[in-house]
Amino acid sequence: MTEPSTSEHGRTDPSLSAIMSERQQLINLTYRLLGSLTEAEDVVQETYTRWYAMSPQQREAVETPGAWLTTVASRVCLDLLGSARARRERYVGEWVPEPLPDGAQWVSGRWGGTAAADPADRVTLDESINMAFLVVLDLMTPAERVAFILHDVFRYSFAEVAAIVGRTPAACRQLASSARRRIRASQSAAAPAALRADTVRAFKQAWAAKDIDALIGLLAPDATATGDGGGLVPAALHPVEGAEQIARFFAGRMDSAPDVTLVESTVNGQPGLVAQVDGVSVSVLAFDIEGDRIKRIWAVLNPDKLRPWRTAG
Numbered sequence: 001m002t003e004p005s006t007s008e009h010g011r012t013d014p015s016l017s018a019i020m021s022e023r024q025q026l027i028n029l030t031y032r033l034l035g036s037l038t039e040a041e042d043v044v045q046e047t048y049t050r051w052y053a054m055s056p057q058q059r060e061a062v063e064t065p066g067a068w069l070t071t072v073a074s075r076v077c078l079d080l081l082g083s084a085r086a087r088r089e090r091y092v093g094e095w096v097p098e099p100l101p102d103g104a105q106w107v108s109g110r111w112g113g114t115a116a117a118d119p120a121d122r123v124t125l126d127e128s129i130n131m132a133f134l135v136v137l138d139l140m141t142p143a144e145r146v147a148f149i150l151h152d153v154f155r156y157s158f159a160e161v162a163a164i165v166g167r168t169p170a171a172c173r174q175l176a177s178s179a180r181r182r183i184r185a186s187q188s189a190a191a192p193a194a195l196r197a198d199t200v201r202a203f204k205q206a207w208a209a210k211d212i213d214a215l216i217g218l219l220a221p222d223a224t225a226t227g228d229g230g231g232l233v234p235a236a237l238h239p240v241e242g243a244e245q246i247a248r249f250f251a252g253r254m255d256s257a258p259d260v261t262l263v264e265s266t267v268n269g270q271p272g273l274v275a276q277v278d279g280v281s282v283s284v285l286a287f288d289i290e291g292d293r294i295k296r297i298w299a300v301l302n303p304d305k306l307r308p309w310r311t312a313g
Contacts, residue, residue: 019051022066025154026073032149033077035097035134037308043080047073067160074146074164081142092231094239096298097134098305099284102266128153130268131286131298136186140179147172148179188290193271196289197264200271203287203294204262210254215247220293225249230302233282246297274309281309 026047030040047069051059062068088095137145146165150156151172158169158176165172191199199218206214225246229235240249254260260282263274267286275283284306288296300306 019048019065019069022069025066026069029070029149029154030073030077031100032129032134032137032153033074033146034080035138036305037098037100038304039080043073043076046076071164074150078142078146078165081145084142092229093235093237094226094228095138096226096228096300096305097131097138099131099267099272099286099298099300099309100129100269101308102269130270132186132188132288132296133183134268135298136183137179140182141175143167144175144179144182147175148183151176152180188288188295191289191291195292196287197271199289199292199294200273200287201264204264204273207250207254208262210251212244212247212251215250216243218292218294219243219246220290220295223293223295223297225297225299227299228302228305230304232303233301235299235301281306284309 023044026044027040030043031037034040034043050072051065051069059065137149140148143165147158147161147167150161150164151158156164158172161167161172161176162169165175167175203215203218205211206218221243222241223243223246225236225240227235227240236249240246257275257277259277261276263276265272265274265284267273267284270286272287273285274281275285282303283299283301285300286298287294
């Protein structure tokens with residue numbers, strides 16, 4: 001993407017810093033809308049490309065550039081979400097949102113960098129970005145997802161949402177309400193952060209020891225475990241259900257990969273695990289914990305979705 005930074009007389013474009021300062025907001029928005037950091041990056045690049053494709057006079061006529069950028073990015077996401085169902089039907093196995101590492105920084109289009117990087121390039125991790133939340137978002141219609149994220153997470157008015165999605169404010173209110181019901185129906189009783197961390201640590205220890213009884217004790221009887229290999233690496237094609245079945249499955253995976261190292265990490269703002277081989281991340285696990293029992297596990301093995309985990313640090 002080419003971004004002119006100077007005027008025809010060689011002076012710095014005074015609008016450039018203001019426009020680029022919207023990048024954090026756009027990355028935060030598009031990742032939530034798509035559940036894919038790679039696609040979010042592409043959408044933000046496309047949004048800026050469209051901005052700079054306009055003449056200087058057209059850009060000057062935009063009263064609120066940030067609102068313009070958000071509108072364009074949201075509409076691009078809406079189009080992508082509309083075609084996502086067909087793309088998911090061609091996806092090999094289960095599709096899980098792309099996991100985000102803690103404190104990762106988006107620097108010059110690449111993950112990594114130093115702590116001195118521009119804070120505006122940092123992806124915000126909070127409760128609206130945890131894996132359980134993103135999985136539910138993926139079950140919504142495109143219009144539901146966009147209306148809900150814009151209104152409930154980013155606090156846009158329904159009139160503003162309506163202008164973006166091409167519906168009436170009343171229709172957008174209904175869409176957000178429907179999305180809210182989906183979120184409430186799927187939510188587990190929140191466990192304290194310390195208890196979540198302790199439970200994940202106990203799972204790590206039991207898994208490393210291949211202690212099936214201990215694993216069963218940490219899992220809810222109706223727990224599910226979903227793996228995403230994208231057809232690129234071996235992974236269960238369908239969710240594994242039930243505490244005993246999951247315990248035996250994970251113990252078996254440890255038998256087949258004796259050189260794996262399990263590392264505690266923050267995954268989408270929650271306690272999680274990273275499986276590494278020779279220091280390279282090969283799987284990232286996110287957990288949904290209710291009380292002191294694990295209800296859901298999402299394991300992302302697709303190497304295309306692990307790029308931030310292999311370059312951050």
